[in-house]
Amino acid sequence: MTAAAFQxxxxxxxxxxxxxxxxxxxxxxxxxxxxxDLHKRVSSxxxxxxxxxxTFELVKRIESIxxxxxxxxxxxxxxxxxxxxxxxxxxxxxxxxxxxxxxIVIKKEPFPRVFLTxxxxxxxxxxxxxxxxxxxxxxxxxxxxxxxxxxxCKLALTANNIQKHKFKVCLExxxxxxxxxxxxxxxxxxxxxxxxxxxxxxxxxxxxxxxxLKLEMQLHAANLAFExxxxxxxxxxxxENYQAKSxxxxxxxxxxxxxxxxxEGHVAFINYLMVNHGTIVQTHTRKxxxxxxxxxxxxxxxxxxxxxxxxxxxxxxxxVPFEMDYxxxxxxxxVPKAGDKKKLLELSxxxxxxxxxxxxxxxxxxxxxxxxADLMQVLEEVKNYLHLQETPIHIECFDNSNFQGSYPVSxxxxxxxxxxxxxxxxxFNVKTVQGINDFATMKEVVYRRYKRLKEENQSxxxxxxxxxxxxxxxxxxxxxxxxxxxxxxxxxxxxxxEEEIFFPGDNRSLKLPWDSDSxxxxxxxxxxxxxxxxxxxxxxxxxxAFKNELEQIPGIGKTTADTLLKHFKSIKxxxxxxxxxxxxxxxxxxxxxxxxxxxxxxx
Numbered sequence: 001m002t003a004a005a006f007q008x009x010x011x012x013x014x015x016x017x018x019x020x021x022x023x024x025x026x027x028x029x030x031x032x033x034x035x036x037d038l039h040k041r042v043s044s045x046x047x048x049x050x051x052x053x054x055t056f057e058l059v060k061r062i063e064s065i066x067x068x069x070x071x072x073x074x075x076x077x078x079x080x081x082x083x084x085x086x087x088x089x090x091x092x093x094x095x096x097x098x099x100x101x102x103x104i105v106i107k108k109e110p111f112p113r114v115f116l117t118x119x120x121x122x123x124x125x126x127x128x129x130x131x132x133x134x135x136x137x138x139x140x141x142x143x144x145x146x147x148x149x150x151x152x153c154k155l156a157l158t159a160n161n162i163q164k165h166k167f168k169v170c171l172e173x174x175x176x177x178x179x180x181x182x183x184x185x186x187x188x189x190x191x192x193x194x195x196x197x198x199x200x201x202x203x204x205x206x207x208x209x210x211x212x213l214k215l216e217m218q219l220h221a222a223n224l225a226f227e228x229x230x231x232x233x234x235x236x237x238x239x240e241n242y243q244a245k246s247x248x249x250x251x252x253x254x255x256x257x258x259x260x261x262x263x264e265g266h267v268a269f270i271n272y273l274m275v276n277h278g279t280i281v282q283t284h285t286r287k288x289x290x291x292x293x294x295x296x297x298x299x300x301x302x303x304x305x306x307x308x309x310x311x312x313x314x315x316x317x318x319x320v321p322f323e324m325d326y327x328x329x330x331x332x333x334x335v336p337k338a339g340d341k342k343k344l345l346e347l348s349x350x351x352x353x354x355x356x357x358x359x360x361x362x363x364x365x366x367x368x369x370x371x372x373a374d375l376m377q378v379l380e381e382v383k384n385y386l387h388l389q390e391t392p393i394h395i396e397c398f399d400n401s402n403f404q405g406s407y408p409v410s411x412x413x414x415x416x417x418x419x420x421x422x423x424x425x426x427x428f429n430v431k432t433v434q435g436i437n438d439f440a441t442m443k444e445v446v447y448r449r450y451k452r453l454k455e456e457n458q459s460x461x462x463x464x465x466x467x468x469x470x471x472x473x474x475x476x477x478x479x480x481x482x483x484x485x486x487x488x489x490x491x492x493x494x495x496x497x498e499e500e501i502f503f504p505g506d507n508r509s510l511k512l513p514w515d516s517d518s519x520x521x522x523x524x525x526x527x528x529x530x531x532x533x534x535x536x537x538x539x540x541x542x543x544x545a546f547k548n549e550l551e552q553i554p555g556i557g558k559t560t561a562d563t564l565l566k567h568f569k570s571i572k573x574x575x576x577x578x579x580x581x582x583x584x585x586x587x588x589x590x591x592x593x594x595x596x597x598x599x600x601x602x603x
């Protein structure tokens with residue numbers, strides 16, 4: 001829909017809170033949004049200000065607009081969230097979580113069984129959870145089986161069946177894992193005491209369970225039932241060990257939810273910590289694909305609402321890294337500045353960073369172990385993202401390096417068919433540039449590299465990556481222009497921090513999808529040129545320090561210093577040699593000068 005076409009219907013959109021829906025020409029739902037003022041929000045999509053490529057593409061596809069007025073901004077938020085989950089429009093954040101989380105179910109039956117399940121049925125049973133870690137669920141069930149005797153059989157233990165003596169105790173009774181309710185050897189009240197302990201443990205409220213067990217132990221001891229008292233003490237020790245393994249933040253904190261977010265390109269990572277009675281009882285991190293240019297403040301409330309529903313959170317306080325609007329009533333939003341809540345927020349942020357880094361490592365490992373056919377697909381993807389005329393079978397990447405203005409060097413790495421071609425790697429000692437001048441250095445090394453390829457009639461790369469911003473990119477283009485090679489190969493700049501790709505003559509940069517194989521390949525090439533360049537630079541710096549110190553010795557000139565460097569490799573190694581070893585390389589007179597210098601330095 002064009003801005004002119006929108007102006008024809010703009011007057012029909014009210015200045016009221018509500019949700020709006022965009023449809024394409026085939027009446028497919030493209031996007032659902034919320035607004036405090038529908039007119040202002042919808043009009044902003046058709047303003048002349050360019051917001052981003054994805055929003056631009058969305059607006060081009062809009063054929064019709066529908067809206068629904070609601071009473072408040074909170075109602076708009078909740079309705080938007082429900083519609084997104086129901087219809088999953090192409091340009092909305094995908095809130096659907098494909099994982100099925102485990103629950104611990106307490107069956108609705110006499111003497112209820114307790115077990116793990118991933119299916120939540122509407123059968124009247126009590127489902128505790130869900131839990132983000134199945135390992136944690138199994139650990140809890142292991143404790144329950146050891147220290148809270150419960151039945152595991154599927155017998156219908158109605159009062160009538162028990163009175164008629166329909167059942168006999170099984171092996172579990174003789175092993176001490178069950179108290180035999182099937183023969184009436186355990187009362188409902190005693191059994192339900194164990195069930196209530198399970199509820200408290202799963203909520204993280206271990207103190208009430210510990211207090212009950214302590215009273216039970218003291219009662220057994222008072223009655224001289226020392227074996228029973230020892231068994232209860234064993235339960236308490238296990239609970240103390242279990243509590244020690246949990247992350248206890250503060251016994252003064254009640255129930256709170258902690259959320260943090262880290263956005264990178266069109267992907268956001270959200271971490272959730274559920275804190276009950278001062279202990280972290282749940283942790284969960286989710287990756288969200290962002291379809292438009294939503295900010296962290298727009299994304300986080302939607303995901304919080306969804307995660308709280310998923311994990312059945314009843315906390316009345318939410319800790320977040322910044323102020324935001326949140327729709328649930330009677331919920332306190334806290335942005336901590338210090339104290340235990342600040343520590344919790346920092347822990348959540350650490351979890352986000354760790355999760356993101358682990359994903360990156362897995363993807364990097366994945367790209368390095370791809371088959372030749374898979375690598376060709378990645379190169380085709382690079383071609384499509386960068387709009388190249390041909391597949392970049394041959395890629396070269398340049399980077400500069402210097403240390404406080406000294407020892408300026410450059411490095412170039414070469415990848416062929418998506419793999420390092422180390423025989424084609426090159427180091428460059430800068431020859432024509434004085435002092436620090438990254439642009440002039442880049443121009444020199446690019447000129448030297450392609451002048452040689454041109455003179456030797458060797459094939460040129462399809463893609464050249466300049467590690468740096470627009471200045472370095474323009475310097476490389478000047479070198480190619482002087483060689484008459486401008487247009488013979490595709491040249492792009494790669495910003496060092498943001499991993500944005502710059503094209504010649506284009507003011508806007510391109511950010512590849514965070515987890516795409518294309519970006520991972522480009523990142524691998526960049527990391528390789530850094531490694532190769534830094535290694536060369538470190539060696540040159542060490543050699544420079546070696547020669548500088550030797551040339552300070554009266555009577556030792558550059559030629560002698562070079563000879564000693566070549567033979568002994570380092571000052572440290574040279575200092576360990578005696579006069580005869582040094583004399584064998586540079587003669588006795590100069591060996592005497594070197595030995596005398598080191599002896600005086602030691603005094």
